[in-house]
Amino acid sequence: MLRVAIAGASGYTGFELVRLLSAHPQVQLTMITSRAQCGQRLDEFYPALKGFCDLTFENPEAPRLVAEADLVFTALPHQAAMGLVPHLLVGGVKVVDLSADYRFRDPAVYQEWYQPHKTPELLSESVYGLPELHEARIRTARLVANPGCYPTSVILAAAPLLSKSLIDPHSIIADSKSGVSGAGRGASTAVHFCEVNDGFRAYGVAQHRHTPEMEQELSLLAGEPLKISFTPHLVPMSRGILSTVYAKLRPEVSLEQVDTAFEEAYRHAQFVRLCGSKSLPTTLQVRGSNFCDLAWRVDIRTGRVIVISVIDNLTRGASGQAISNMNLMSGFPEDMGLKLAPWQP
Amino acid sequence: MLRVAIAGASGYTGFELVRLLSAHPQVQLTMITSRAQCGQRLDEFYPALKGFCDLTFENPEAPRLVAEADLVFTALPHQAAMGLVPHLLVGGVKVVDLSADYRFRDPAVYQEWYQPHKTPELLSESVYGLPELHEARIRTARLVANPGCYPTSVILAAAPLLSKSLIDPHSIIADSKSGVSGAGRGASTAVHFCEVNDGFRAYGVAQHRHTPEMEQELSLLAGEPLKISFTPHLVPMSRGILSTVYAKLRPEVSLEQVDTAFEEAYRHAQFVRLCGSKSLPTTLQVRGSNFCDLAWRVDIRTGRVIVISVIDNLTRGASGQAISNMNLMSGFPEDMGLKLAPWQP
């Protein structure tokens, strides 16, 4: 049994990690931390989990984590993560970090969008944890940077088109819509039920921090630096992201080439499902699961391709993908503990 | 492996049965039926289930079902169920019936609230499938009548108080609130998003058909015939029932006696969780699970006890409980395939 701990377990991604790990046959959850809830039992804080976990929140002390766990999920705010992760690595523990701290190859990009990096030397070692792109490197990594929720949905939508050079790489526009759990569990007027209900809105237009993360991975696929337009929106629902990705097709590209690109890219992907030409996916059909469902349409009137991508932001966009990464890092099948049907309705 | 079929698999309870059975280690789903969807693949009708079931809907023919299955879930409308169930039993197949057709001991009660019964002789054999009350009889039954969603929530709330004679049995009022999936998947203006959203309402006041079902079971517990007031309401949410049950305490009954009644009644129940005196349950904490979570308060000002009961109407209120019954009828542990953490948020 792999001994696993969660640093920062009181939020929604923490809940989701506990929920999923409770059904994993090869994992023993040994420790959970939360400064704010320190000393409280998890199942008092989250009565839903009564009978599934009898742990008590502790403070996130590196020595205790090193002693208790073989692998730690760090579900902390960015900047807090890079204060803890190096100590875990030194202690010989593997880490799947759910923050943004280890997602960038280039410390200058991190500094531009976040703040100066404290441990830039780890950036060359950490692996961007999108299994469809980096499975081999994830398998041998000590430190995996779990992708952001929006980037997961957008990169999987655009990757086949870029890697086959079917689109103009400078024409990509990603219009994404997320459920409210993506904003975290903290109280604020912005997530007050009465402000969200019937209140669809955009935010962070042209300046959301997930933009450079998408650009890094999409540039790698394109083989040249590219920039994209990315607009996130808040949907009155709890879970789910739908991204609508637009790009200009290169001249003479046919629908068949587009179809083939997606089919080849995801032939062996366990958690990508292709919708076919007759249906369009809804966030409901992946809710609570690790799937990314994809559909695409070629618009001959405008010469553009439109890709629709849906994921569950807490599962595929965070905790489920983190467990996929843990599985790969530990030699387990990628889908161990994750073969759960989506929640509907 | 137990070979299992679902007659009437295209609705929400059908989806939920397939979802849950796909994670059951001792079951093989062999056949699904739906007149309306006959010939269509389940995973085209429900893209969420792609990868979990490759069956195609067939017509509900008894000989095919008898040939394919050891146990059949009949998730048909009432009246349709009693047209099929006798043929299955004759063929040697066990049945868990999710309709109302076999829930009543007394055919006259069924006739008063529904219509004349076609096979009243089976009513004495069928067992009311609430495991907390009838586990022993369920284990040996050929035919189990799966309880209604509202009755499950109300009977579990009131049972300990009646069986210990702590309340006036003629004072019970059950005010229940249900998510919209309880109305089924059929299209109607009543379940149009815009009619439900921000539109909380009561329906079937003083005449809902789940009333006599509750009265039958509560009368058995009280040892005398009783009648209750039951009012169902429609909540703008997809899943979940919360029942608020009021009753007059008998003179001199103490809070300690009430506490003890609940603790003793559910000490060995695998799917009932007691909330304690400091918290009140929400439908969210049982969503997608087979739990019934209970809390109660004694109001000394009015001499009443108020019990709050939450379940997921599709899981505990229908398909999850049906699988519990299947487990008991098949000699499996009651919670096999059902040890899944609730969905939150």
Add this chain to the structure above:
Amino acid sequence: MLRVAIAGASGYTGFELVRLLSAHPQVQLTMITSRAQCGQRLDEFYPALKGFCDLTFENPEAPRLVAEADLVFTALPHQAAMGLVPHLLVGGVKVVDLSADYRFRDPAVYQEWYQPHKTPELLSESVYGLPELHEARIRTARLVANPGCYPTSVILAAAPLLSKSLIDPHSIIADSKSGVSGAGRGASTAVHFCEVNDGFRAYGVAQHRHTPEMEQELSLLAGEPLKISFTPHLVPMSRGILSTVYAKLRPEVSLEQVDTAFEEAYRHAQFVRLCGSKSLPTTLQVRGSNFCDLAWRVDIRTGRVIVISVIDNLTRGASGQAISNMNLMSGFPEDMGLKLAPWQP
């Protein structure tokens, strides 16, 4: 033109007052206060109101309010209200207080459920502002205590039955369900979208502070002291209250007597609509309006009457009713500025 000010205008009831007053032909809104938003323009804080109000939030200073207004709506938390109201009255200003501070005849009741009262001498003067019960006294009042949202819905449901002695006054149970705006605009985990969505729950069971307010008014109608059971619930919707009120009919009371009681009680009520025996009201049909819609059923099986009452908690349950009271206190028709059709869908 009546000069009107709002003390405490930044919350939902403040917004609703501004919205409604902006359409009132005889009112000039002259001043709005909010400690937290002091110095900010209302239409920056609430962009929805751009073009409807160009005022800036000020601190709630009594001398300024006295100078600027003939009538002040105090939409402050309880306890804060009683610090300001006496100064306004001394200054010759009329007051409609939306807090609980002046709703009780008996300071001991206020003290038991809230805290000691600072100005108990004003309690005998203030009038409980439910126009259907106290219209004549409201017309001549200096100080009107605007009813709570739950009490408005419950008292209007039970009043005809009590005033005609058709029910056992000690048998009343009020099971109420409210949209989230009733909890106010303040940020907290309890009103986080993801905690409310799909998360129906009860709260304050057997101890909610609106209970004694209902008991005061219902006891007056019954002509004897009575106690009720009251349970509030939180519905995943923004606005609306539905109360289901149960009571034991006195022996021999007929449906006709019940019908007549409601028809006579509300024959001249401008803001109560009776639904008839064939339909049941939904919160949607009164949303954004000052109406209370009522339906009732006599259950001969149990000898109980069930009354369903729906209001908009922010309009009839707060700001709309406050304007009704202002109209009566100022000699305007009760419905001036309030003849607006409900919002649907």
Add this chain to the structure above:
Amino acid sequence: MLRVAIAGASGYTGFELVRLLSAHPQVQLTMITSRAQCGQRLDEFYPALKGFCDLTFENPEAPRLVAEADLVFTALPHQAAMGLVPHLLVGGVKVVDLSADYRFRDPAVYQEWYQPHKTPELLSESVYGLPELHEARIRTARLVANPGCYPTSVILAAAPLLSKSLIDPHSIIADSKSGVSGAGRGASTAVHFCEVNDGFRAYGVAQHRHTPEMEQELSLLAGEPLKISFTPHLVPMSRGILSTVYAKLRPEVSLEQVDTAFEEAYRHAQFVRLCGSKSLPTTLQVRGSNFCDLAWRVDIRTGRVIVISVIDNLTRGASGQAISNMNLMSGFPEDMGLKLAPWQP
């Protein structure tokens, strides 16, 4: 008083027309039609409107409409409208048509996206009823084609940029999100609460019929034919449209030029509000009103401008704009009866 009738009054746009007209000081609603509800009182069908309208649905017979009304709103499905409108015009009645039948200058475009047109000769006469673009012609029109909901939101967002030649006209992408009332009141699985709730989805990708309507008006503004990419999405909320419009800025265009374009375009618009550089609009801030609120951002990284536009699809996107058009056609102030504050929360 202007005598007004509504042909097709039983749907959501019909309800909204009645709601708004009931507050209009110069209009008398004289007749409403609905084949399906013929013979039923409106306030029985919509109890919300009790006290606001005592009319009964009639069949849509042209002679009756001509006799009863000076102006008729035709809120019928496309194709049905063009069967009735010519008869009304011949009878001397003015018409505001809410269907698509008279929106296109070119019958070939109508035929390509809908079906052959029965009265193409009226297309040159009818005026596209977007007051910000065509106010002068609307004032003298007999027949106004009320714009579609999506086109209203998109055209108002892009118009200032095109009319000042600030963008590449072939680069426009409109990603729109609508509440469910846009789908109408008819029952279908697609609008079942449980399918919509938590189920955000795109539909009609690259083939929605509102596309050519936008292209017609935007081409006029650009002075050259253009095509756009338009993707509609369904949001789990009842009302509201938010459109996110992307376009490539022409070289050297500055933020100041963009700001000026919007300010000049809408300086005299009574129902367009500009949000400024610090805030982004939500659908909630225009709900129930006739406003279109606009914000924009220039993204220097990508050379694109992003415009966010919000409207209420039933008010500005249908019935409110129809009344604006009626006002202009009748010599009333454009905002008569429409000066109502938005609904929040």
